[in-house]
Amino acid sequence: MSGETREAGPVTSTVGDTGADPDAPGTAGTADAGSGGDGGRLPAGTGDGARRPHSDRPALIAIAGFLVLCLGFVLFGVMRGGDEDKAEPEVPTAPVTYEVTGEGTVDLSYQGASEQGTAETESGVRLPWKKTVEVPLGQDPVIRITLDEQGGQARCAVAVRGRHVQSATAGGEFGRATCSASLPAPAPEPSG
Template identity: 90%
Template sequence: MLRGGDEDRAEPKAPTASVTYEVTGEGTVDLSYQGASEQGTAETVSGARLPWKKTVEVPLGENPVIRITLGEQGGQARCAVAVRGRHVQSATAAGEFGRATCSAPLPAPAPEASG
């Protein structure tokens, strides 16, 4: 019987990319962002104090996105997305209930080689 460590491993997880979401400005915002879920569900944070930053692993083939909404006091906030440490997009929300969305495409995972 062969005893290689590879046979005992669990099923490999979907390949991911490190995605950093960042929101700067003053005050608080409501935000939602694509988390590490393979189902594509969004994580939400109400009344996030700025600055706010979060790094998550997003499955390849998903589109990481963050949406921010200012409150009735208005103000200004900026969202940004970086993939694997490289800045991809930023946008600014301003004014009463101002909104902004930042997103970035991730490449689809490479097809598994059949042998």
């Protein structure tokens, strides 16, 4: 080979000559990947084509999570909305005025706006005392007074809707009196 001259010509390699895998990355085959042939696209299974399904996965998870969140809000609204329809109607009330007159100090308890029938209590009240409250229909307004150890005289009175109903007087040491009235139960609502 000392004196021979070789002409340079196009060099082509075939898969059979090199023993390379045609699908393996980095083997170009007969056409260069970046220069024409198939428009610069990489063979199937390599490059961007293999990564695309993995890049869509976070987006699909985010969309699924958003849809589940929306469904949860809708279900919460439907379930909560059903409770509002079942809410008990407001119980009608009537104004009741309790009044205690006289001299001295008393302990008293009276029916207030509670629908459960519990009494409001006040201790060591200086007379005169007066209070108007809304009492639910069906609850009987009542006031109880007890004089302290100093005694004296006190008078309780109950008025419903501004009309005097009852009064009573207590006298002496730890004297007691009770005044009450009757409120009719609310009329049943017509079924519609």
